Amino acid sequence: MDPVIWGIIGFVAVLFMMGLGIHVGVALGTTGIVGMYAMTHKVDFALALLTTTPYSTTNVYAFAILPLFIIMGLIAMHAGLSAGAFDAAYKWVGRLPGGMALATTWANAVFAACTGSSVVSCAVFTRISLPEMSKRSYDPNFACGTIAAAGMLGMLIPPSALMIIYGILTEQSIGKLLMAGIGPGVLLTLIFSTGIVVYGIRFPTRAPRSETAFSITEKLKATIGVSGIVIIVLGIIGGMYTGIFTPTEAGAAGAFGALVLALGMRRLGKSAFASALREAAQTTALIFFILIGAMIFARFLVLTGLPGEFVDMVNALNVAPMLIVVLFLLMYVFLGMFQDSISMMSITLPIVHPIIVGLGIDPIYFAMLVIMAIEIGLITPPLGLNVYTVRSVAVQMPEGRDITLEGIFAGILPFFFLSIFALIVLILVPPISTYIPSHLLG
Numbered sequence: 001m002d003p004v005i006w007g008i009i010g011f012v013a014v015l016f017m018m019g020l021g022i023h024v025g026v027a028l029g030t031t032g033i034v035g036m037y038a039m040t041h042k043v044d045f046a047l048a049l050l051t052t053t054p055y056s057t058t059n060v061y062a063f064a065i066l067p068l069f070i071i072m073g074l075i076a077m078h079a080g081l082s083a084g085a086f087d088a089a090y091k092w093v094g095r096l097p098g099g100m101a102l103a104t105t106w107a108n109a110v111f112a113a114c115t116g117s118s119v120v121s122c123a124v125f126t127r128i129s130l131p132e133m134s135k136r137s138y139d140p141n142f143a144c145g146t147i148a149a150a151g152m153l154g155m156l157i158p159p160s161a162l163m164i165i166y167g168i169l170t171e172q173s174i175g176k177l178l179m180a181g182i183g184p185g186v187l188l189t190l191i192f193s194t195g196i197v198v199y200g201i202r203f204p205t206r207a208p209r210s211e212t213a214f215s216i217t218e219k220l221k222a223t224i225g226v227s228g229i230v231i232i233v234l235g236i237i238g239g240m241y242t243g244i245f246t247p248t249e250a251g252a253a254g255a256f257g258a259l260v261l262a263l264g265m266r267r268l269g270k271s272a273f274a275s276a277l278r279e280a281a282q283t284t285a286l287i288f289f290i291l292i293g294a295m296i297f298a299r300f301l302v303l304t305g306l307p308g309e310f311v312d313m314v315n316a317l318n319v320a321p322m323l324i325v326v327l328f329l330l331m332y333v334f335l336g337m338f339q340d341s342i343s344m345m346s347i348t349l350p351i352v353h354p355i356i357v358g359l360g361i362d363p364i365y366f367a368m369l370v371i372m373a374i375e376i377g378l379i380t381p382p383l384g385l386n387v388y389t390v391r392s393v394a395v396q397m398p399e400g401r402d403i404t405l406e407g408i409f410a411g412i413l414p415f416f417f418l419s420i421f422a423l424i425v426l427i428l429v430p431p432i433s434t435y436i437p438s439h440l441l442g
Contacts, residue, residue, distance in 0.1 A: 003039060007306030010035045014297065014347060024343040028293035032300035039303060049296050057295045058288055061248060063168060067284040068251030069159040072258045073120065074276040076111070079262035081229050082124045085110040088222040090132075094210030097200025100136055101146040101207055102193055104129040108150035109157060109189045110226065110233075118378055122151035122386050126393040126400075134399035139206035142199070144394060144403055145411030148386040149192060152375040152419065155341070157185035158237060159254065161287070162341055162374070166367050168291055169298075169345055170353045173364075175240050175247040176437035180364050182237070183432040184372060188422045195418045228265070232257040242441045287342065294346035301350050310351050311358045321359040322427070325366065328352055329373040329423065336377010340385055344374060368433035369426055376419045381409050 010031050017027035029050070037046035076082070089110070090103035107129075108121050125147050133143040155162040158178035167174035200207040235257070236250045245253065262268035268276075301307055314324060335344045356366045378386040387408050394400025426432055 003304040004306050004309050006035055006039050007301055007304030007309075010297070010300060010304070011347075018339075018343070023289075024340075024346065025290040025293035028290070028297040028346060030293075032293070032296035032298075035300045036303065039300075049299060053296050053299070054292045057168075057292050060168075062174060062246075063164075065159075065174060065248045065251040066161065066164045066168075066287065067280055068248070068255045069164070070161065070283050071276065071280040072159070072251070072254040074280050075255070075258040075262055075268065075273070076229060077120060077124055078272040078276045079258075079265065079267040081226065081262070081267075082107065082111045083128055084222070084225045085229070086125070086128050086132075088219075088226050090210070091214040091219045091222045095213060096197060097204065097209050098196040098207035099200075099210045100129070100133045100138060101143070101196045101200070104133075104146055105150045105153075105189060105192050105196065108153050109185065110230065111154075118151040118154040118375065118386055119389050121154040122148055122389040123393050125150065126390050127397070130394055130397060131399050136208060136210070137205070138208070139203075139411070140400065140403055141407040141411030142206050143411070144387075144390050144400070144408040145413070145415060146196070148379055148384070148390045148408060148412050149415030149419070151386045151389070152378060153185055153189060155371055155375050156181045156188060158182060159251070160371075162345075162371055163367070165287065165291065165342055166345060166349070166371065169294060169349045170363065170367070172367065173437075176364050176440065177367055178247060179237070179240060179440060180368050180433050180437045181371070182436055184368050184422070184426055187425060187432055188372075188419070191418050191422050191425075192415065195414055199414060228261040229258070232261065240440075241436070290342050290346055294350075297346075298350040307351050307354045311355050314355050315358060321361055324355070324359060325361060325369065326427070328356075329369055329427075332370055332373035333376050333380065336374055336384075337380050338383050339377075341374045341378070344377075345370075362430065362434060364437055365430045365433050369423065372419070372423050372426060376416065376423065379412050379416060379419070381405075384409065384412075387412060 013031045014027045017030070018024055033046050033049055036049060037043060040046065086103055086107040089106040090100065093099050093102040093106065096102055104125055108125060111121055111124065126144070129147055130143055134140065154160070158181045160178065160181055163177040163181055164174055166172070167177050196207065200209065232254060236254045239245045239253065240247055240250050259268070331348075332344060335348070353363070356363060378384055387405060391403060391405055391408055394403050
């Protein structure tokens with residue numbers, strides 16, 4: 001049988017197993033091993049993937065950045081630093097139309113620089129923001145939609161777990177990927193903020209402004225409360241930009257800084273610290289389990305020659321490279337309706353990345369477009385993961401017991417169009433993604 005046919009069968013098998021509810025790591029790894037045996041008829045050759053790939057995938061010094069940044073984010077979460085960020089943001093922008101929604105977005109932008117996870121940000125700020133917006137008579141659907149949309153910033157503003165995983169799968173510079181997220185993250189924050197103000201002006205009863213005017217002293221006091229984590233984040237970004245330390249060293253510095261800050265503020269007890277370490281270990285193990293399966297599957301695909309065939313087929317189409325990029329982005333938005341981010345990248349990047357490189361597209365630029373498209377998928381029905389996260393947390397609270405998935409999807413609709421607009425801007429203005437990583441001093 002033609003090896004390319006084996007590759008196509010492998011893709012169908014992975015999707016079929018995932019449809020049955022089998023874990024994506026198991027589906028990818030099993031398909032790779034069975035496919036390798038079907039092609040070579042050598043059991044030892046196929047099983048060798050299972051013995052060598054886990055070690056070769058995880059035994060890379062640079063990949064230590066993933067658990068380090070995860071620990072940093074979890075320590076910040078358990079120490080309650082997110083609540084401080086929300087309080088500070090609200091005192092500065094609460095008097096604007098939709099001020100509470102603005103505060104949620106800005107606090108998410110700060111907290112995103114600690115967690116690197118959209119789902120974590122959504123869970124945390126549902127508990128923090130939803131009760132406050134409910135007290136101020138915010139439309140519950142718009143409130144939940146704001147929280148779910150603001151959670152998108154967790155995968156854009158560095159450090160971002162998704163960018164680290166992207167770098168592992170495509171062998172791109174993790175440092176450049178992290179720095180490239182600054183521009184898109186700031187852009188999306190500004191676009192969301194503008195949209196919220198316009199919404200607050202248009203529907204003042206659904207997103208009212210604060211009736212309390214805070215003094216400059218109160219604002220500065222609240223800002224000082226979050227200055228520690230801001231200094232840590234700026235130190236990480238500045239250190240990577242200037243080359244003072246590598247991304248892995250930045251992860252270690254961030255985790256240590258968050259620990260010292262939490263202990264200094266006396267917000268991290270023994271049980272909370274133990275929970276942060278346990279959750280970090282579980283999250284890291286889950287991610288690397290998927291990555292190991294993805295690497296096994298990728299090696300099977302290389303043997304089939306399917307990636308090369310796709311590259312040749314795309315080149316033979318003789319169409320504008322940007323049209324191919326747009327089609328890939330539409331694919332990621334569509335897949336985001338049904339799959340989680342890591343699964344999407346694990347399945348598609350072994351095929352998509354070689355095509356992009358072959359077309360001469362800047363891989364860092366394309367990575368930012370892909371991550372933005374994937375983030376849009378997180379708020380798109382029927383399986384918008386951010387929306388499901390917000391709803392699952394909200395229904396456990398008195399303020400959210402009557403909230404439905406349909407209502408949240410209706411409330412998030414303005415943010416969906418704002419996100420599409422941001423993606424179009426990123427496509428048309430590549431320097432937003434590429435300027436900072438192309439001018440790193442280190």
